[in-house]
Amino acid sequence: MTNNSEKAETMDNIVSLAKRRGFVFPGSDIYGGLKGTWDLGPLGVALNNRIKSEWWKMFVDGREDMYGLDSSILMNEKVWEASGHTGAGFADPLIEDMKTGERFRADHLLKDNGIEAEGLSAAEMDVLITDNALKSPAGNQLSKVKDFNLMFETQVGAEGKYKSYLRPETAQGIFVNFKNVVDTMSPKLPFGIAQIGKAFRNEIAPREWLFRVREFEQMEIEYFVQEENWESEYEKMLVDLRAWHRHLGLSDDNIREYEVPENDLAHYSKRTIDFEYNFPGKGFDELAGFAYRTDHDLKSHEEASGVKMRYTPVEGAPFIPHVLEPSFGIGRALTAVLCEAYTEDEMGGDVRTYLKLPNHLAPYRVAVSPLLKNKPQLVEKARSVFTTLKAEFGNVAWDDNGNVGKRYRRQDEIGTPYCIVIDFETLGEEDESLKDTVTVRDRDTGKQQRVAIAELTAYLK
Ligand code: ATP
Numbered sequence: 336m337t338n339n340s341e342k343a344e345t346m347d348n349i350v351s352l353a354k355r356r357g358f359v360f361p362g363s364d365i366y367g368g369l370k371g372t373w374d375l376g377p378l379g380v381a382l383n384n385r386i387k388s389e390w391w392k393m394f395v396d397g398r399e400d401m402y403g404l405d406s407s408i409l410m411n412e413k414v415w416e417a418s419g420h421t422g423a424g425f426a427d428p429l430i431e432d433m434k435t436g437e438r439f440r441a442d443h444l445l446k447d448n449g450i451e452a453e454g455l456s457a458a459e460m461d462v463l464i465t466d467n468a469l470k471s472p473a474g475n476q477l478s479k480v481k482d483f484n485l486m487f488e489t490q491v492g493a494e495g496k497y498k499s500y501l502r503p504e505t506a507q508g509i510f511v512n513f514k515n516v517v518d519t520m521s522p523k524l525p526f527g528i529a530q531i532g533k534a535f536r537n538e539i540a541p542r543e544w545l546f547r548v549r550e551f552e553q554m555e556i557e558y559f560v561q562e563e564n565w566e567s568e569y570e571k572m573l574v575d576l577r578a579w580h581r582h583l584g585l586s587d588d589n590i591r592e593y594e595v596p597e598n599d600l601a602h603y604s605k606r607t608i609d610f611e612y613n614f615p616g617k618g619f620d621e622l623a624g625f626a627y628r629t630d631h632d633l634k635s636h637e638e639a640s641g642v643k644m645r646y647t648p649v650e651g652a653p654f655i656p657h658v659l660e661p662s663f664g665i666g667r668a669l670t671a672v673l674c675e676a677y678t679e680d681e682m683g684g685d686v687r688t689y690l691k692l693p694n695h696l697a698p699y700r701v702a703v704s705p706l707l708k709n710k711p712q713l714v715e716k717a718r719s720v721f722t723t724l725k726a727e728f729g730n731v732a733w734d735d736n737g738n739v740g741k742r743y744r745r746q747d748e749i750g751t752p753y754c755i756v757i758d759f760e761t762l763g764e765e766d767e768s769l770k771d772t773v774t775v776r777d778r779d780t781g782k783q784q785r786v787a788i789a790e791l792t793a794y795l796k
Pocket of ligand 1: 504536538545546547548549551553621622623624662663664665666667
């Protein structure tokens with residue numbers, strides 16, 4: 336890939352492959368869709384679940400200092416007042432095309448015109464838009480910029496007595512449970528609480544496939560530390576976050592760590608690094624964030640709720656710990672994984688497309704098929720291999736559609752690392768020494784190897 340139009344084409348190809356092969360469908364498709372929503376198909380949910388379980392393995396089960404949590408999506412509205420989400424801090428600058436009514440984010444419109452607007456207020460953006468005589472993309476007059484809160488509001492109870500919100504991040508569920516976890520688990524500082532779950536933001540202009548949507552999943556950690564240790568703990572966590580992105584198969588060349596400049600940091604944050612991925616046709620943009628949030632959140636909740644949010648050390652007085660927050664969006668991770676894996680090469684004189692997914696992420700670990708589906712002996716033997724492997728691994732595909740060449744292409748396109756074919760040699764009809772061996776074909780090289788059925792489980796592990 337050499338230029339931007341080729342890269343944009345790659346992204347289009349990935350979106351189309353994802354739809355065609357059952358990874359990602361547009362939400363509410365039969366009714367014309369619902370902007371900013373996407374549904375995961377059978378292969379998409381498999382990949383998504385694998386990303387989540389690998390993350391949980393690495394950051395929770397694989398460590399002694401992490402505790403899991405699954406808090407409610409609906410919370411008392413006071414949570415969002417204390418966290419600042421009901422205020423201007425969680426609003427995006429909205430601007431409207433006066434003729435078509437189409438809405439945009441003013442900061443994105445400025446950026447698309449080569450003007451950086453990060454951290455500016457609505458009024459400041461207004462000035463820039465007027466000074467530069469900017470028009471909408473359709474060439475029309477623009478409205479004034481106004482703050483638009485991104486939270487979805489809802490009512491709780493039959494009489495709609497209480498206001499609530501669909502949570503715009505999972506993090507606040509962690510903060511409000513800080514005391515519960517400390518009281519029940521007696522963790523030793525530093526320790527973290529991790530959560531995976533849905534988040535909702537009424538984005539002004541959802542765009543770029545799964546990149547900016549209105550309903551998405553996050554994987555977040557609040558890692559509690561002593562104030563004086565925040566820098567050393569930040570460095571340690573950075574090493575783990577880099578390891579995570581490598582575990583997703585993302586190459587170092589496609590990952591950039593963007594140190595958010597001091598003047599763009601939230602007032603309570605002393606350091607934030609965004610992990611950016613080099614999306615085809617788009618360039619580097621945020622994949623995950625890693626912020627040092629001081630004691631801001633626990634302090635705000637302590638003040639607003641009147642409940643002490645303190646950690647009691649073995650010696651000394653209780654104190655509010657400081658916090659490091661790695662925050663990942665799963666949709667963006669899934670997109671990056673697909674972009675990284677998408678490969679075109681030439682095999683047998685044809686162009687082939689395949690997903691070079693890491694084995695631990697591939698929706699199917701292996702596909703099993705009989706050479707011919709109208710030969711009962713082959714089918715029977717293949718079914719028995721399939722049943723054994725399925726009981727062992729779970730994510731095993733049965734594929735007897737079309738000829739073997741077509742099956743290989745199909746499995747290549749969905750990233751299945753191995754295809755097993757049961758042929759006449761397996762039955763020992765041609766060469767007794769090959770009885771009970773099968774062909775195992777490698778997705779990346781197309782090379783085939785004979786492996787004894789008895790060895791298959793170990794081979795695939
Ligand atoms: P952006 O600047 O792109 O709007 P953000 O800085 O507001 O993102 P955070 O609040 O830090 O994002 O959320 C943490 C992570 O959640 C992001 O790094 C991203 O992966 C994911 N995320 C946030 N908003 C969206 C969205 N609208 N669609 C998909 N993923 C999102």
